[in-house]
Amino acid sequence: MGVEIRVEGLTKSFGRQTIWQDVSLTLPAGEISVLLGPSGTGKSVFLKSLVGLLKPDRGHIWIGDRDLPYLPERDLYETRKLFGVLFQDGALFGSMNLYDNIAFPLREHTKKGESEVKRIVMEKMELVGLLGAEHKLPGEISGGMKKRAGLARALVLDPEILLVDEPDSGLDPVRTAYLNQLIVDLNAEIGATFLIVTHDINTARTVPDNIGLLFLRELVMFGPREMLLSSEEPVVRQFLNARRAGPIGMSEEKDMSELEAEAKMGMEVGKLPPIAPQLMPSDGRVRPGQAPPGAWCAAHGVTPPPGSFVDDLGRNWVEEWPRYVASMGHSSAAGHGQGGQQPAGGAR
Known part of the structure; x- marks a missing residue:
């Protein structure tokens, strides 16, 4: 099970x-969180701070009862073993085959024998769909396979926290969709706390239990996915709609004259898109971080954008959810996060 992180x-x-x-947020234990933001807002710097690779100027990062920035070097080293990290490009050693790349953390940080190392490596390779590719070099495989190999390596020490830096970087939309499903399946399987940095709007709208947005050196918002996906904040609406109109500019912030010019031309950030169904694990189970669709909106008196929670078959999952949960043998109160809809595309 994952651990809670309090920043x-x-x-x-x-x-x-x-x-x-002054960034403050809580990553709930065992849930998937996503951090969004325009390029250059420090999302990757935030990940490096969480794992202790960069020391903040001030503030606290609580991992259980350990305040990461103030730990002695030996305790920091031990605490880092709670983390697995998937870097943007996989960060594989080019001279090692995939098997040795994935085995590297086990050989570096444990005293396991080679038979035990092999068992773990092959287990993780099977988990990410790479069995049969163990003798290939990184230069002989596709970008998607490199991502999965990097993910397998991040998993070999059975981390309680998994940090994922732009998993969609360099991937086409189809491979990104496969990787998103793999992330959801892994969370259901290992129960770790996930934090994903991404620019991909579809990933942000369908994968996480919680979403945050960095802009202008501040955390604009962080909380359950329905909170951000129904927000009327101009920067949120602009980002979700991928519009030029709004406070985000080419150099991050627009000045007042630019905003006034947009207003005179009638340019708008656009209406919020419908809140999409959240991806379910491939086996159809309800993850602990999930809750009935529409629960946050209903609890806070927020009307979601028209068409929300409807899949591509026209099913409204606010209505379908109780029947689905009953059919899967779950308690109707399963989950405490923000989503939990059958993914668009058909019942399992």
Whole structure:
């Protein structure tokens, strides 16, 4: 099971440049969270701070009862063993085949014998669909396979926290969809706490239990997915709609004259798109981080955008959810997160 991460008042600068300041959020144990934001807002810096590769200027990162930025080096080293990290490009060693790449953390950080190493490596390779490719070099495989190999390596120490940096980077939409499903399946299987940094709107709308958005050196919002996907904040609406109109500019922030010019031309950030059904694990189970669709909106008196929670077969999952849960043998109160709809495309 994953562990909760509490971030309190975190600030990071490089010289005179403030990357972000006073960031506070809680990543719930065992849930999938996504961090969005325009390019250059420090999302990858935030991941590196969480794992202790960068030290913040001030603030706290609580992993259980351990405050990561203030740990002695030996305790920091031990705490890092709770983490698995999937880097943007997989970060594989080009001179090692996939088997040795995935085995590397086990050989580096444990005293397991080679028979035990082989058992674990092959188990993780099977989990990410790479059996049969263990003798291939990174230069001989596709970008999607590199991502999966990097994911397998991130999993070999059975992490309680998994950080994923732009899993869609360099992948086409179809491979991204497969990788998204794999992430959801892995969360259901291992119960780790996931944090994904991404620019991919479809990933953000269908995968996580929680979403955050970084902009202008601040965390604009973080919370259950329905909270952000139904928000009327202009920067949220602009980002979700991928529009030029709005506060985000080419160099991050637009000045007042640009915004006034857009207003005169009648340019708008657009209406919020419908809240999409959330991906389910391939076996159809309800993950602990999931809750009935529409639950957050109903509890907070928020009317979701028209067409929300309807899949591509026209099924409304606010209505279908009780029947689905009953058919799967779950308690109707299963989950405590934000989504839990059958993915668009048909019942399992």
